[in-house]
Amino acid sequence: xxxxxxxxDLDDLIADVEARNPGEPEFxxxxxxxxxxxxxxxxxxxxxxxxxxxxxxxxxxxQVIFRVPWVDDEGDVHVQRAMRVGFNSALGPYKxxxxxxxxxxxxxxxxxxxxxxxxxxxxxxxxxxxxxxxDFDPKGRSDGEVMRFCQALMSELYRHIGPDQDxxxxxxxxxxxxxxxxxxxxxxxTGHYAAGVLTGKGTGWGGAQxxxxxxxxxxxxxxxxxxxxxxxxxxxxxxVVSGAGNVxxxxxxxxxxxxxxxxxxxxxxxxxxxPDGLDLDLLKTIKLExxxxxxxxxxxxGGEASLDEGATPWxxxxxxxxxxxxxxxxxxxxxxxxxxxxxxxxxxxxxxxCTDEAIAVFRAADGVAYAPGKASxxxxxxxxxxxxxxxxxxxxxxxxxxxxxxxxxxREIHETCRRTAAEHGLQDDYVAGxxxxxxxxxxxxxxxxxxx
Ligand code: GLU
Numbered sequence: 319x320x321x322x323x324x325x326x327d328l329d330d331l332i333a334d335v336e337a338r339n340p341g342e343p344e345f346x347x348x349x350x351x352x353x354x355x356x357x358x359x360x361x362x363x364x365x366x367x368x369x370x371x372x373x374x375x376x377x378x379x380x381q382v383i384f385r386v387p388w389v390d391d392e393g394d395v396h397v398q399r400a401m402r403v404g405f406n407s408a409l410g411p412y413k414x415x416x417x418x419x420x421x422x423x424x425x426x427x428x429x430x431x432x433x434x435x436x437x438x439x440x441x442x443x444x445x446x447x448x449x450x451x452x453d454f455d456p457k458g459r460s461d462g463e464v465m466r467f468c469q470a471l472m473s474e475l476y477r478h479i480g481p482d483q484d485x486x487x488x489x490x491x492x493x494x495x496x497x498x499x500x501x502x503x504x505x506x507x508t509g510h511y512a513a514g515v516l517t518g519k520g521t522g523w524g525g526a527q528x529x530x531x532x533x534x535x536x537x538x539x540x541x542x543x544x545x546x547x548x549x550x551x552x553x554x555x556x557x558v559v560s561g562a563g564n565v566x567x568x569x570x571x572x573x574x575x576x577x578x579x580x581x582x583x584x585x586x587x588x589x590x591x592x593p594d595g596l597d598l599d600l601l602k603t604i605k606l607e608x609x610x611x612x613x614x615x616x617x618x619x620g621g622e623a624s625l626d627e628g629a630t631p632w633x634x635x636x637x638x639x640x641x642x643x644x645x646x647x648x649x650x651x652x653x654x655x656x657x658x659x660x661x662x663x664x665x666x667x668x669x670x671x672c673t674d675e676a677i678a679v680f681r682a683a684d685g686v687a688y689a690p691g692k693a694s695x696x697x698x699x700x701x702x703x704x705x706x707x708x709x710x711x712x713x714x715x716x717x718x719x720x721x722x723x724x725x726x727x728x729r730e731i732h733e734t735c736r737r738t739a740a741e742h743g744l745q746d747d748y749v750a751g752x753x754x755x756x757x758x759x760x761x762x763x764x765x766x767x768x769x770x
């Protein structure tokens with residue numbers, strides 16, 4: 319483990335982060351992952367250590383936690399906890415989604431915000447890193463309940479956000495419907511149509527084309543680059559994704575378009591295996607329109623489709639695995655099963671879906687390429703940044719133009735990861751490449767902006 323010129327060992331810093339942020343294991347994990355490959359970089363740049371860049375990076379610039387009381391359809395009052403963490407603004411306004419999920423804690427939001435700093439840096443765009451969320455469970459809630467909750471949340475959040483300050487968007491549990499309610503309340507309170515205050519808006523009123531598809535499409539574009547680096551492509555390959563939300567559905571769509579057969583996905587009911595290839599229209603109807611479960615897919619699809627209740631989809635043999643559900647959903651045993659079944663490419667669509675142990679299995683296996691989410695799922699936030707550009711100039715780009723730019727961005731992130739890894743003597747190491755490249759861009763900006 320390397321030592322900085324101020325005598326701070328990376329292990330000491332990680333221990334310090336753990337002690338100062340008790341009960342936040344996911345945040346510790348995210349910090350460990352980013353810091354692990356930085357030893358040689360810090361040795362080459364003693365100025366970073368003198369300026370305490372790392373110590374500043376692991377401490378959010380600001381954290382706001384607030385109460386959100388709201389009334390359900392029966393007239394019962396509920397109290398939720400919401401938060402917004404502005405992690406780093408060296409490269410631009412805080413940028414990152416809002417997550418609504420009953421398990422959300424400050425530790426969850428801090429891990430996501432920390433990841434977001436480096437992901438956003440990798441896009442090459444002018445966005446800092448932030449994240450927010452609430453322990454609200456949207457499952458089974460009516461549109462009216464979701465609207466009242468979003469309005470109650472924005473009644474406090476509005477004072478902390480703005481197009482040049484902090485720009486929230488969606489994440490798990492927050493999509494176009496929620497962004498619409500949040501935007502409406504922001505506009506109502508402030509009296510300003512500040513389109514650039516939120517991204518992921520409807521395409522008819524300031525939202526970017528391709529934003530809905532961007533994370534899933536971008537993931538598959540990134541996987542395509544990984545395959546191309548070893549003279550392969552997606553045509554004829556079998557793919558398994560996890561999840562059945564926004565990221566997964568559009569990853570399935572793009573993978574199918576590029577000639578792959580997607581044979582599995584999952585939701586909270588279990589793992590769906592459809593050896594003939596998923597019927598995406600049926601899946602979209604059930605998941606997006608009816609907000610139903612995968613059991614309904616099996617009933618309506620017939621054939622050989624089956625649901626393994628409560629299981630993860632990682633036992634289904636595939637060439638390419640795309641974990642798109644949630645953090646730490648793929649563990650060491652899952653990784654071993656995938657490798658044993660011949661998987662040669664794993665690219666993360668969710669944030670931190672593979673445990674550290676699972677990543678170690680992929681990295682140790684011969685011929686397996688593994689990409690961390692901060693590189694492979696950056697397409698969503700990249701198109702959010704495109705949305706900010708369009709809002710600032712009151713312009714609207716076509717679907718084709720935006721999709722073209724998304725493809726270019728993913729190609730550039732891929733190149734940046736590979737080049738950076740190679741420069742540090744680590745061929746084909748996407749983990750080191752992504753973390754080092756993201757870190758260098760943020761560190762340079764922080765250094766230039768002084769001790770703030
Ligand atoms: N929640 C997404 C992510 O994890 C997108 C955030 C955004 O568009 O601001 O990157």
